[in-house]
Amino acid sequence: MSRVFTINRYLRTLPPLETLITFEAVARHASFTGAASELFLTQSAVSKQMRTLEDGVGVSLFERKPRGVALTTAGEELLVTVNLMLTTMYQSVTRIRNVHQTNAVSVLATHALAQFWLFPKLIEFNKACPEIAVHVHAINEMDEASVNDYDLGLLYGSGEWASLNSDFLLPEIVYPAAHPSLDVSGIQTLEQLAQANLIQIDTSAWHCLDWDQWFHRLGHDYSPPDHAPVFNQLTLAFRAVQQGMGIGLAWTFMGDEAVARGELQRVTAFECRTGYGEFLVSVKHRARSPSAELFREWLLASAQAELVSPASA
Numbered sequence: 001m002s003r004v005f006t007i008n009r010y011l012r013t014l015p016p017l018e019t020l021i022t023f024e025a026v027a028r029h030a031s032f033t034g035a036a037s038e039l040f041l042t043q044s045a046v047s048k049q050m051r052t053l054e055d056g057v058g059v060s061l062f063e064r065k066p067r068g069v070a071l072t073t074a075g076e077e078l079l080v081t082v083n084l085m086l087t088t089m090y091q092s093v094t095r096i097r098n099v100h101q102t103n104a105v106s107v108l109a110t111h112a113l114a115q116f117w118l119f120p121k122l123i124e125f126n127k128a129c130p131e132i133a134v135h136v137h138a139i140n141e142m143d144e145a146s147v148n149d150y151d152l153g154l155l156y157g158s159g160e161w162a163s164l165n166s167d168f169l170l171p172e173i174v175y176p177a178a179h180p181s182l183d184v185s186g187i188q189t190l191e192q193l194a195q196a197n198l199i200q201i202d203t204s205a206w207h208c209l210d211w212d213q214w215f216h217r218l219g220h221d222y223s224p225p226d227h228a229p230v231f232n233q234l235t236l237a238f239r240a241v242q243q244g245m246g247i248g249l250a251w252t253f254m255g256d257e258a259v260a261r262g263e264l265q266r267v268t269a270f271e272c273r274t275g276y277g278e279f280l281v282s283v284k285h286r287a288r289s290p291s292a293e294l295f296r297e298w299l300l301a302s303a304q305a306e307l308v309s310p311a312s313a
Contacts, residue, residue: 014056015052015053015057016052018049019052019053019056022035022046022049023049023050023053023061023078023079023082024083024086025038025039026046026062027071027079029068030068030070031068031069032046032047032050032068032069057074057078059072059074060072060074060075061075061078062075091149092149094149103132104132104133104134104291105132105133105152105289105291106150106152107135107136107137107150107151107295108136108139108149108152108153108155109136109137109138109153109154110138110139110140110154110156110234111139111140111234112233112234112235112238112251112254113154113278114136114138114154115254116235116253116254117170117278118136118154121299125295125298125299128298129294129295129298132295137150140234141205142155143155144161144163144164145163147282148283151282151288151289151292152281152288153280154169154278154279154281155278156207156276156278156279157279158275158276163284163285164281165281165282165283166279166280166281167279167280167281167296169277169278169279169280169300169303170252170253170278170303170306171252171273171276172273172274172275172276172277172278173251173252173271173272173273174209174214174249174250174252174274175249175250175252175266175270175271175272176193176198176247176249176250176266176268176270177247177248177249177255177258177259177264177265177266177267178241178244178246178247178248178264178265178267179243179263179264179265180262180263180264180265182246182247182265184196184247184265184267187247187268188268190218190220190268191220193247193267193268193270194215194220196246196247196267197228197245197246198211198228198246198248199229199237199240199241199246199248200228200229200231200237201230201234201249202230202231202232204232205232208234209249209272209274210249211224211249212224214249214272217272218270229246234251234254237249238254241264242263242264250264253278280299280300
């Protein structure tokens with residue numbers, strides 16, 4: 001009986017889903033005409049849906065103006081809820097679709113790891129298994145809960161997450177690097193390095209080692225100067241290093257190959273081994289699809305081969 005009551009409550013109270021989708025489009029365009037064009041509807045059909053929605057919630061959601069519409073206070077409040085609901089539904093449907101597709105694997109990774117380490121491996125995997133499509137989503141602000149919507153994740157940390165299975169991929173080893181054109185022969189000590197032109201990484205919005213933390217782990221105090229170049233993405237900071245703007249931090253997964261090719265040079269022999277690393281993770285309570293398991297085993301074997309023979313990476 002409780003189940004029937006719940007369903008009837010939703011049917012009696014909530015407006016039709018299509019009116020909420022149309023409402024979001026109208027709010028974004030501030031125009032019935034713009035929403036109608038995007039949704040391939042007539043303007044009269046959009047107007048009718050919005051009247052139905054306003055009748056259902058019992059308040060006006062728009063202020064009609066000579067050119068377009070504006071949200072009322074109630075409309076702005078509803079838009080926040082509708083955006084959250086539609087985003088959640090979209091992510092859930094996408095995850096379910098990807099998980100249950102027999103020939104697709106969804107993977108979550110940071111921008112830097114996806115670009116410098118994962119992408120070359122995807123090319124090789126595609127050659128070996130062209131029938132399996134790997135969908136990569138790159139973000140920096142990821143945590144344990146972020147993996148719920150994906151088959152696999154490449155997550156930084158200690159390897160201990162209550163809700164995740166984890167397999168070690170890469171150790172975190174970070175060293176100073178610069179373009180070969182820069183004369184760094186006079187930099188031999190941490191004191192000399194701290195006085196050099198160091199490219200800074202703003203890590204306030206995400207978890208990543210910066211120069212202050214790097215020096216601190218090596219027992220040296222450091223404060224960046226006001227004039228130092230700063231980037232909020234590791235990929236941008238590394239690009240600046242590649243262009244010769246200064247000395248930057250390089251992780252082994254992004255710097256080793258460039259150093260081996262002579263495109264970068266290591267600056268001093270100092271390096272920081274944090275004890276953390278990158279792990280290949282998946283949700284414990286959800287079985288991996290055959291495609292996800294195949295890609296997981298392939299990626300682990302590839303990473304292990306690199307650790308055994310790093311010169312071949």
